[in-house]
Amino acid sequence: MWELFVRSLDASIVLAIAALGELIGQRSGVLNVGIEGVMLFGATFGFIVAQTTGDYTTGFIAAIAIGAIIGLMHGVFSITLGVDQVVSGMGIWILGFGLTTYIGNPYTGPLGMARIDRIGGLSPFFYLALALIFLTWFVLNKTSLGLKIRSVGENPEVAEVSGVSVNRIRYLCVIVSGMLMGLAGGVYGLSYNPVWNYNFLMGWGFIALALVFFSMWNPFIMFGGAVLFGALWQLALSPEFILPGVMSRYLWRMVPFVITIVVLVLMSTRWFRTHWGAAKPEALGVPYKKEG
Amino acid sequence: MKIGEHELKLVKRVDLPWWNAMIISIISVIVALILFSLVFVHSGVNPLTGFKEIFQFAFLNRNGLPLTINRSIFIFLCTCAFIIPYRAGLWNIGMAGQLYAGALGAFGVMYLFGAKGDPNLYIAPGIGIPLMMIGAMFAGGAIGGIAGFLRGRFNVNEIVTTMMLNSIGFWFISYMVKEGGPFMNPVGRSESFDLPLSVRAPLVFGAPFTMIVALLLAILLYWVFAKTRIGYKIKSYGLNPLAAKYSGINPQVIPVLVFVLGGMIAGLAAYHYFGAMPGVFKIARNYAEFGDLSFYGIICGLIAQGNPLAAIPVSLLFGGLTNGGRFAQGKLQMGFGVDYALLGVMMITMVVLQFFYRYKIVWIKPEKEISDVGIIR
Numbered sequence: 195m196w197e198l199f200v201r202s203l204d205a206s207i208v209l210a211i212a213a214l215g216e217l218i219g220q221r222s223g224v225l226n227v228g229i230e231g232v233m234l235f236g237a238t239f240g241f242i243v244a245q246t247t248g249d250y251t252t253g254f255i256a257a258i259a260i261g262a263i264i265g266l267m268h269g270v271f272s273i274t275l276g277v278d279q280v281v282s283g284m285g286i287w288i289l290g291f292g293l294t295t296y297i298g299n300p301y302t303g304p305l306g307m308a309r310i311d312r313i314g315g316l317s318p319f320f321y322l323a324l325a326l327i328f329l330t331w332f333v334l335n336k337t338s339l340g341l342k343i344r345s346v347g348e349n350p351e352v353a354e355v356s357g358v359s360v361n362r363i364r365y366l367c368v369i370v371s372g373m374l375m376g377l378a379g380g381v382y383g384l385s386y387n388p389v390w391n392y393n394f395l396m397g398w399g400f401i402a403l404a405l406v407f408f409s410m411w412n413p414f415i416m417f418g419g420a421v422l423f424g425a426l427w428q429l430a431l432s433p434e435f436i437l438p439g440v441m442s443r444y445l446w447r448m449v450p451f452v453i454t455i456v457v458l459v460l461m462s463t464r465w466f467r468t469h470w471g472a473a474k475p476e477a478l479g480v481p482y483k484k485e486g
Numbered sequence: 487m488k489i490g491e492h493e494l495k496l497v498k499r500v501d502l503p504w505w506n507a508m509i510i511s512i513i514s515v516i517v518a519l520i521l522f523s524l525v526f527v528h529s530g531v532n533p534l535t536g537f538k539e540i541f542q543f544a545f546l547n548r549n550g551l552p553l554t555i556n557r558s559i560f561i562f563l564c565t566c567a568f569i570i571p572y573r574a575g576l577w578n579i580g581m582a583g584q585l586y587a588g589a590l591g592a593f594g595v596m597y598l599f600g601a602k603g604d605p606n607l608y609i610a611p612g613i614g615i616p617l618m619m620i621g622a623m624f625a626g627g628a629i630g631g632i633a634g635f636l637r638g639r640f641n642v643n644e645i646v647t648t649m650m651l652n653s654i655g656f657w658f659i660s661y662m663v664k665e666g667g668p669f670m671n672p673v674g675r676s677e678s679f680d681l682p683l684s685v686r687a688p689l690v691f692g693a694p695f696t697m698i699v700a701l702l703l704a705i706l707l708y709w710v711f712a713k714t715r716i717g718y719k720i721k722s723y724g725l726n727p728l729a730a731k732y733s734g735i736n737p738q739v740i741p742v743l744v745f746v747l748g749g750m751i752a753g754l755a756a757y758h759y760f761g762a763m764p765g766v767f768k769i770a771r772n773y774a775e776f777g778d779l780s781f782y783g784i785i786c787g788l789i790a791q792g793n794p795l796a797a798i799p800v801s802l803l804f805g806g807l808t809n810g811g812r813f814a815q816g817k818l819q820m821g822f823g824v825d826y827a828l829l830g831v832m833m834i835t836m837v838v839l840q841f842f843y844r845y846k847i848v849w850i851k852p853e854k855e856i857s858d859v860g861i862i863r
Binding site: 227271275276277278280281282284285286288289290291292293295296297299300392393396397400401403404407442444445447448451452454455458459462463 | 525577579632636640641642643645646647649650651652653654657658660661664665667778781784785788821822823824826827828829830831833834836837838840841844
């Protein structure tokens with residue numbers, strides 16, 4: 195049972211870090227629907243680099259670096275060029291899906307390195323994720339940088355007039371966001387599921403996107419959601435822990451996705467929104483062009 | 487930027503005439519192919535040789551051409567499944583899920599006829615084939631409709647929903663055809679039962695009859711978008727849902743409508759591949775590969791810019807490229823996934839080139855300053 199708990203927490207960590215990245219980007223008004231693509235890049239490059247150098251740290255640095263590059267790319271497309279953010283995000287997803295399939299294919303198979311040591315029985319990334327989540331909450335809500343980020347996400351025109359460089363803040367957020375997504379991919383490919391296969395994330399990026407909508411843009415609620423989803427995912431993988439022999443294992447695999455849709459629907463009802471006041475950034479997904 | 491006397495300048499577009507849009511699309515394809523040649527270079531293959539192999543196999547080879555046509559029909563149908571919601575400003579990335587549902591719908595009809603394990607069962611083709619198509623379209627449309635309904639009624643992001651439905655569909659079809667699932671092949675392979683001989687669709691000019699269906703569909707959709715009231719409603723909802731609402735368009739109905747139609751066409755794509763393709767006639771064990779292939783619908787839809795007629799040549803090109811890519815990969819001993827790499831490169835150039843929908847580059851030739859005006863010598 196403990197093993198199941200630890201595994202489900204491992205899954206939650208990946209989702210939480212990726213969703214945290216998306217949350218930061220969205221708070222500054224930039225929607226990136228291509229999380230899956232960034233994570234695939236992070237997972238694949240992290241995997242390849244770690245395997246060739248035999249060093250986990252280098253692998254994670256590679257994952258974060260490629261995440262930053264892809265994040266920057268999304269920034270150039272959606273901030274500077276003003277391309278529709280959904281189009282750009284979709285492009286990043288399919289670029290990640292296509293290129294990593296080709297690049298990673300010679301590395302198909304297990305990583306073949308000793309597993310990363312656990313600290314206090316839990317993955318070290320659990321503590322890292324907690325720290326990052328707390329840090330994000332602190333920066334967003336308690337610092338002047340956070341105020342700038344939120345103002346840029348709510349009303350860029352007003353932020354610009356009050357002396358905040360909208361594009362600079364958005365670039366910062368998009369790059370940090372890409373780094374976190376790349377890191378999440380690295381944690382997936384090097385710690386949670388260190389067996390490379392093409393498209394081995396199987397939609398986790400989109401689940402992370404759903405988590406951000408679920409979180410009402412609050413990092414702590416997001417983490418709660420990630421923990422619940424991780425447990426759900428792990429139970430669907432090994433249903434014999436609760437209900438042995440009730441359904442085919444393939445049908446169990448559908449359950450987390452069905453529940454994601456149901457939860458999103460509940461969150462979107464008018465009752466829920468008026469009672470809980472979802473704090474969706476006003477300018478989310480709207481390209482900003484400085485006048486003049 | 488200045489080049490000699492001329493100046494290159496970025497100017498915001500006021501409108502986008504169709505031939506400009508077409509030029510942008512063509513340029514993006516060319517740029518993508520040039521970038522893609524890096525993949526050949528990376529594998530130590532001369533890009534020209536690579537492209538020659540791809541195009542020769544895809545369009546000039548007796549074995550390759552039918553495969554290209556079959557793939558192109560499939561991609562074309564997926565493109566239409568993407569285009570209809572795209573016209574309404576919505577993203578259908580759930581072709582894969584709708585496809586799996588469609589395959590199960592078509593084979594479900596045959597299952598009800600008792601076709602499992604009896605390949606010699608006689609079902610009048612005039613009844614069996616249309617019923618399979620209807621089954622496929624019904625199932626695909628139902629899955630698509632879920633995403634549309636949730637978007638229209640509750641404003642749930644359709645990208646997330648369709649993607650979740652893709653995963654649900656993938657595991658469901660796996661359940662149905664693997665490990666003793668209801669549709670599993672009686673011989674024990676991890677694929678569906680074979681279609682009875684009597685309902686294996688006839689070929690028209692050596693291609694599945696679904697080719698005719700696809701061509702008719704292209705014309706029909708073009709007409710719907712260009713001439714009918716419903717096409718106009720879809721377009722105006724896509725341009726501005728709020729304004730559309732005030733002009734009397736029901737904002738809850740349009741998403742359902744476009745997603746049901748899109749899903750139905752994706753279901754038809756499933757029927758095409760698993761029900762009408764010579765040599766297949768079952769849910770083949772590589773069904774997931776066709777789920778991946780359906781993502782080409784997104785790219786083709788973007789390149790064709792939502793125009794169903796333009797989607798025909800675009801689908802043909804990509805059918806050929808993926809098919810020839812697979813062939814070149816084997817012949818030139820390149821790594822697996824050449825066609826996937828093309829998919830990625832193509833998509834990202836398309837995104838960059840979107841910039842030129844809003845801006846254009848103009849040449850400005852400065853007028854010569856007349857230096858000696860007013861000077862009396």
